[in-house]
Amino acid sequence: MNAGRRIKYYVCAFAVLVMVAGTIYWRPAASPELTAARDVSPAESAGDTRSTMPVVQKEATSLPADPVSSADRPLPVSMLISPSQYDTEIDGRLHEDGNGNLIVDVGFRDLFDYFFSALGEKTAEQIAADMEQYIDGALSPRAAEQARALLKMFIAYNRDLAEYTTANNTDVYNLHGRALVDYLKAYQAYLADTRMRHFGREYSDLFFGSEEKYQAYTIARMELGLTDLPDEERKRQIEELRSQLPEKQQEIIRNHERMNEFMSREQAWQDEGVSGEELYDRRLANYGYDAAQRMAALDESNRRWQSRLNDFFQEVDQISATDWPEADKKDLIEGIKVSSFSETERLRVNVIERYRQKNNNSQN
Structure with missing residues (x-):
């Protein structure tokens, strides 16, 4: 880089x-x-x-x-x-x-x-x-x-x-x-x-002490990015800087880096159009059997969740487009929400509803 x-x-x-x-x-x-x-x-x-x-x-x-x-x-x-x-x-x-x-x-x-x-x-x-x-x-x-x-x-x-x-x-x-x-x-x-x-x-x-240490580390790391040091030496100095942080912050940084690496790899595969069995095989090779199984299950769960959300908001949009009294619309939408989602799921739906409403208001 x-x-x-x-x-x-x-x-x-x-x-x-x-x-x-x-x-x-x-x-x-x-x-x-x-x-x-x-x-x-x-x-x-x-x-x-x-x-x-x-x-x-x-x-x-x-x-x-x-x-x-x-x-x-x-x-x-x-x-x-x-x-x-x-x-x-x-x-x-x-x-x-x-x-x-x-x-x-x-x-x-x-x-x-x-x-x-x-x-x-x-x-x-x-x-x-x-x-x-x-x-x-x-x-x-x-x-x-x-x-x-x-x-x-x-x-x-x-x-x-x-x-x-x-x-x-x-x-x-x-x-x-x-x-x-x-x-x-x-x-x-x-x-x-x-x-x-x-x-x-x-x-x-x-x-503020904890964040000041992290910010000083980040600035020092940025300065290393301005040098012409070989990658291995730059990496060594970054590791040395990191070692001076509290262990908790070091672990947070490591987790972020692992997550960034994971997200970059997944995004690259998505950009390639990798899916289905090939996606599973790549995950199996990179993360192991257990992780590949969990990710496949998560993908399926997310797919079903997104499908349910799409169905719900399609009904919401249809009801909202009618000339019925606002109170009737609200009651009907709430009834559909209660029958379609669990109590915990409704908390997520409420957040998404507010986000959609905010976007709709900004476009009007």
């Missing part, structure tokens, strides 16, 4: 994800809930907030499933998440210790990312208010106050990312070679500095 193609490949793994992360957050807008965080500098905001936070604790004591009575909850959880999240599980959990202090772990960042992944369906201010209500319903008052302070730190941090991205509107897709690597290095340095200003060393390492 030549240097240019290697660079494009690694951009997909790092550059796009890192750069888009800042742009998904909001532009500043007037809001009573967020004014205080906006009226002070990021450093002041982070400093004031951290003074109210407990130290990072390694051992988490999970809260009971329902730590407060339903009467204390401002809204049920289903009212706090966005429609696209109805069939999902909330990512991240909140914990407190026996003294009522928030146990700060990476689960809080997962929770923040989960709520704010719905940005666009709701405004940033609405999501922040929803998350505050979720916090109040999940924690005792003292821990909830600490969690709200941490939430403000994340809000201020992500606002800074959005403002930086707007002010430095570089088209990363048009950067190549050394220019791309230098840009990513500068951006990574900015991220590290901004995280330190908002979170301090301990929280910055806790929330």
Whole structure:
């Protein structure tokens, strides 16, 4: 693989994800809930907030499933998440210790990312208010106050990312070679500095340390792609870089590479028009008997599933094209869905329905 193609490949793994992360957050807008965080500098905001936070604790004591009575909850959880999240599980959990202090772990960042992944369906201010209500319903008052302070730190941090991205509107897709690597290095340095200003060393390492190690590895690997080293030497140096990562990340990378290799091979066979017995024989030779059998069974299962989906949505389209009352259409479609799919399958169908509806709306 030549240097240019290697660079494009690694951009997909790092550059796009890192750069888009800042742009998904909001532009500043007037809001009573967020004014205080906006009226002070990021450093002041982070400093004031951290003074109210407990130290990072390694051992988490999970809260009971329902730590407060339903009467204390401002809204049920289903009212706090966005429609696209109805069939999902909330990512991240909140914990407190026996003294009522928030146990700060990476689960809080997962929770923040989960709520704010719905940005666009709701405004940033609405999501922040929803998350505050979720916090109040999940924690005792003292821990909830600490969690709200941490939430403000994340809000201020992500606002800074959005403002930086707007002010430095570089088209990363048009950067190549050394220019791309230098840009990513500068951006990574900015991220590290901004995280330190908002979170301090301990929280910055806790929330972002793992991904920073992976991003540094990715940039170093991209730099190797710019060299004229022989393939074997380049591979050796990449392995050396990888060995410096935590074992969990190394295993993730290995799994991704195996999956990429598998997908590339399968796509090449599909492009060749390989199917049936020949496809089975190739899988048998490359993956072994058990894997070839499982893949054949999966292919058949997917074929049947796709056929059932096609039949269902054909009926949906026919019903939707009638001039019947909307309520009657909805009831009839729901009845067909219940009779055609299991409860678990209906969760998948619901997601596909929303995707189809979104596409239809964008085309109209």
